[in-house]
Amino acid sequence: MSWFEKLIPSRIRTEANSKRAVPEGLWHKCPGCGAVLYRAELERNLEVCPKCNYHNRIGARRRLDLFLDDEPREEIGSDLESVDPLRFKDLKKYKDRLSQAQKLTSEKEALVVMRGQVQQVGCVAAAFEFSFMGGSMGSVVGERFVRGVDAALQDDLAMVCFSASGGARMQESLFSLLQMAKTSAALGRLRERGLPFISVMTDPTMGGVSASLAMLGDINIAEPNALIGFAGPRVIEQTVREKLPEGFQRSEFLLEHGALDQICDRRDLRERIADLVAMLTGRPRP
Amino acid sequence: MDLNFLPFEQPVAELEAKIDELRHVGDDNEINIAEEIAHLETKSRALTQQIFSALTPWQISQLSRHPQRPYFLDYVRRVFDDFQELHGDRAFADDPAIVGGLARLDGRPVMIIGHQKGRDTKEKIVRNFGMPRPEGYRKALRLMQMAERFRLPIFTFIDTPGAYPGVGAEERGQSEAIARNLQVMAGLRVPIIVTVTGEGGSGGALAIGVGDRLVMLQYSTYSVISPEGCASILWKSAEKAQLAAEAMAITSDRLYELDLVDVVVPEPLGGAHRDVDTMAAMLKKVLIECAAELDPIPLPQLLESRYEALRGYGRFKD
Numbered sequence: 078m079s080w081f082e083k084l085i086p087s088r089i090r091t092e093a094n095s096k097r098a099v100p101e102g103l104w105h106k107c108p109g110c111g112a113v114l115y116r117a118e119l120e121r122n123l124e125v126c127p128k129c130n131y132h133n134r135i136g137a138r139r140r141l142d143l144f145l146d147d148e149p150r151e152e153i154g155s156d157l158e159s160v161d162p163l164r165f166k167d168l169k170k171y172k173d174r175l176s177q178a179q180k181l182t183s184e185k186e187a188l189v190v191m192r193g194q195v196q197q198v199g200c201v202a203a204a205f206e207f208s209f210m211g212g213s214m215g216s217v218v219g220e221r222f223v224r225g226v227d228a229a230l231q232d233d234l235a236m237v238c239f240s241a242s243g244g245a246r247m248q249e250s251l252f253s254l255l256q257m258a259k260t261s262a263a264l265g266r267l268r269e270r271g272l273p274f275i276s277v278m279t280d281p282t283m284g285g286v287s288a289s290l291a292m293l294g295d296i297n298i299a300e301p302n303a304l305i306g307f308a309g310p311r312v313i314e315q316t317v318r319e320k321l322p323e324g325f326q327r328s329e330f331l332l333e334h335g336a337l338d339q340i341c342d343r344r345d346l347r348e349r350i351a352d353l354v355a356m357l358t359g360r361p362r363p
Numbered sequence: 364m365d366l367n368f369l370p371f372e373q374p375v376a377e378l379e380a381k382i383d384e385l386r387h388v389g390d391d392n393e394i395n396i397a398e399e400i401a402h403l404e405t406k407s408r409a410l411t412q413q414i415f416s417a418l419t420p421w422q423i424s425q426l427s428r429h430p431q432r433p434y435f436l437d438y439v440r441r442v443f444d445d446f447q448e449l450h451g452d453r454a455f456a457d458d459p460a461i462v463g464g465l466a467r468l469d470g471r472p473v474m475i476i477g478h479q480k481g482r483d484t485k486e487k488i489v490r491n492f493g494m495p496r497p498e499g500y501r502k503a504l505r506l507m508q509m510a511e512r513f514r515l516p517i518f519t520f521i522d523t524p525g526a527y528p529g530v531g532a533e534e535r536g537q538s539e540a541i542a543r544n545l546q547v548m549a550g551l552r553v554p555i556i557v558t559v560t561g562e563g564g565s566g567g568a569l570a571i572g573v574g575d576r577l578v579m580l581q582y583s584t585y586s587v588i589s590p591e592g593c594a595s596i597l598w599k600s601a602e603k604a605q606l607a608a609e610a611m612a613i614t615s616d617r618l619y620e621l622d623l624v625d626v627v628v629p630e631p632l633g634g635a636h637r638d639v640d641t642m643a644a645m646l647k648k649v650l651i652e653c654a655a656e657l658d659p660i661p662l663p664q665l666l667e668s669r670y671e672a673l674r675g676y677g678r679f680k681d
Contacts, residue, residue: 162621162678163612167597216677223674245565245587247597250611251623254587255676257566258573261542262549262673269550285587288526288541288566307537307566308528316528326533334534 107131123343132300132343134280136182137189137206140239144202144347145193153190153201153228154221162216162252171248178209187211187242188218190225192234196351196363201229204239205286212242214286215249219256222290226263235273235354236264240291244284257289264293273357275350278305278328278337296338296353298346299328305336369425372414375633378407411633418582421605423614424590426582427562428524431636433643434493435462435477435520438560441643442650443468443475449506451498455535458499460491460527461571463506468518469651474510476503476571477520477560493562494527497540500570504544507551516554516654519571524589526567541570548573549673554657554665556650559583559615560635575669576653577623579615580646581630586613623676626653 105114109131124133165171187209205212229236245253276294280303306326331337351363368376443466451457463476481487555574563585593607615627631638
C-alpha cells in the first residue's frame with residue numbers, strides 16, 4: 078500500500094485488485110480497438126467489432142450456422158475419426174493431443190462439412206475449426222473435404238470452404254502432406270464439371286492449407302485483416318533477417334498483390350456468396 | 364574431421380586417410396605395400412557395410428543432404444541424352460532452383476524437371492539452396508503443360524529443403540503456385556514419374572511431385588516438414604531433430620511399408636555420392652521400367668488410377 082493510500086480513510090478506500098461484480102462474459106474487450114463491447118451486441122454483429130471492424134475468430138459450427146439456411150442441413154463425414162498411423166509421440170502422444178482437442182472443441186476433427194442451402198441455393202459448405210490443433214489438415218480433414226466435393230459432384234452443387242488453419246498436421250507426416258494433393262485433385266474434378274468453388278480465407282490460413290485447397294477457388298475471398306500465406310512470418314523473418322513490411326501477409330496485402338478477388342466483411346458474406354454462386358450457375362438473384 | 368564424411372562415418376574416414384597416406388608412402392619409397400593397402404580397403408568396406416546396415420532415420424536425413432550428394436544435373440548428364448534446358452515462367456523470371464527441359468531417355472523424347480541445389484557457395488546462392496520461388500513452380504507448370512500438348516512423358520526429380528520462405532515469394536503467390544501445380548498435375552494427360560533423389564521437403568517438393576509412380580532413392584527422405592522444423596515446433600528445440608526424424612517416418616523403407624512409395628532404388632555402398640555412375644545407371648533402369656509399365660495403359664485408365672491413388676491417401680477410421 079502506498080503512502081497516499083494509507084492517508085485515505087478506510088471506509089472510502091477500495092481494494093486495488095478487487096474485480097467488480099460483473100458476470101463473466103457479459104462484456105468483451107475488443108483486441109482491435111480496445112473498446113468494451115456488450116457481448117450480445119458483438120454476437121449480433123457475428124463477432125465483428127461494431128466500432129473498428131475487428132473480426133474475431135469463430136468456430137466451425139458457428140460459422141456454418143451463420144452461413145447456411147436453417148433447413149435443410151446434413152453433415153458429411155461426421156463418423157470419420159483420426160487414427161494414429163505412425164504412433165506419433167513428441168512431448169505428448171498424438172492420441173492424447175487428439176482427445177484433448179476433442180474435449181476442448183466438442184468436435185471430432187478440425188473440419189466440419191455440411192450439405193445445405195444458402196438463401197435457397199444448394200451448396201456444400203466446409204469450415205475449419207482452428208481451435209482443434211490449429212485447424213491442421215490430417216487424413217480426416219482431407220477425407221471430409223473430398224467427401225464434400227464428392228457430394229457436390231453427385232448433386233451438381235457449389236462448394237464453399239471457410240479456411241482457418243496453420244497448415245498440415247505434422248503428427249501424420251507424409252499422410253498429411255498428401256492431403257494437399259488429394260484435396261487439390263478433387264477440386265480439379267469440380268472444376269472440370271463447371272461447378273463453382275468459393276474459397277473464403279479467414280484468420281489464419283497458412284502453409285499446406287493455403288498452398289492447396291484455399292488458393293484454388295474460382296473466387297478467392299478473404300475476411301479483413303486475416304493472416305494468409307505459405308510460410309509463417311517468423312520463419313520468413315529468420316530467413317531474410319529483416320523486419321517484415323507493415324501489413325505483410327494480411328488480406329489487404331494479398332488483394333493488392335492479386336491473390337484475392339475480394340475482401341468481404343463477415344456480415345455480408347452470406348448474401349455475397351449466395352449471389353456469386355447464383356450468377357455462376359445462371360440463377361436469378363436469391 | 365574429414366568434411367567429406369558425415370560424423371557417423373568418421374571411423375571410415377580415418378581408415379581412408381590411412382590408405383591415402385600409405386599410397387603416398389608407396390609413391391615415395393617404391394616399397395610394395397599394395398598388400399597392406401588392399402587389407403585396409405577390405406576393412407574400410409566392411410566397416411562401411413557395418414555402419415550402413417543400421418542407419419538411423421536421422422543419419423539417413425543427413426545423407427539425403429550430404430554436401431556431395433548428386434544433384435539433378437548430375438543425373439541428367441548420366442541418365443538422359445540431348446538435354447536442352449528451357450528457361451523462364453514467361454511472366455516474371457527464370458528460377459534457377461528448378462531446372463527443366465527436353466531430353467531423350469533411351470532414345471525417346473521426354474520432359475524432365477527437377478530441383479537444383481548448388482555445389483559451391485556461389486552456385487548455392489544462385490540456386491537459392493534448391494528452394495524455389497513461385498516463378499520456379501510456374502516454369503515447371505509451363506513445361507509440364509507443354510509436355511502434355513506434345514504427348515511427352517514427364518519425369519520430375521525432387522531435392523529441396525522446401526519452397527523459399529521470402530517476402531517476394533509471398534508477394535508473388537507461393538501458395539497459389541504450389542496449389543495450382545497440385546491441381547494441374549493430377550489431371551495432366553501424360554504419364555508422370557516422380558523420383559525423390561535427395562531431400563523431399565514438404566509442399567515445395569510435392570509441387571512437382573504428383574504423378575503415376577513415386578520412386579525414392581534408398582537414402583532420400585520425404586516429409587511434411589524438416590526434422591529440425593518439426594522439432595522446434597513440437598519439442599520446442601531444434602536440437603531434438605533426431606527424435607523428430609524417427610517419429611515422422613521420413614525414410615524410403617518406412618514410406619514403402621506405409622504404401623506411399625512405389626519403388627525404392629538401392630544406393631551404392633556408402634550412399635549415392637560414393638559412386639554416382641552406378642547410382643545413375645540403376646536409376647535409369649528403374650525409370651525406363653516405370654515408363655514401360657505406364658505406356659500401354661490407356662489414357663482414361665491412367666488418369667483414373669492416378670486420381671484413385673490420390674483419393675486414397677490418408678488413414679482414418681470410418
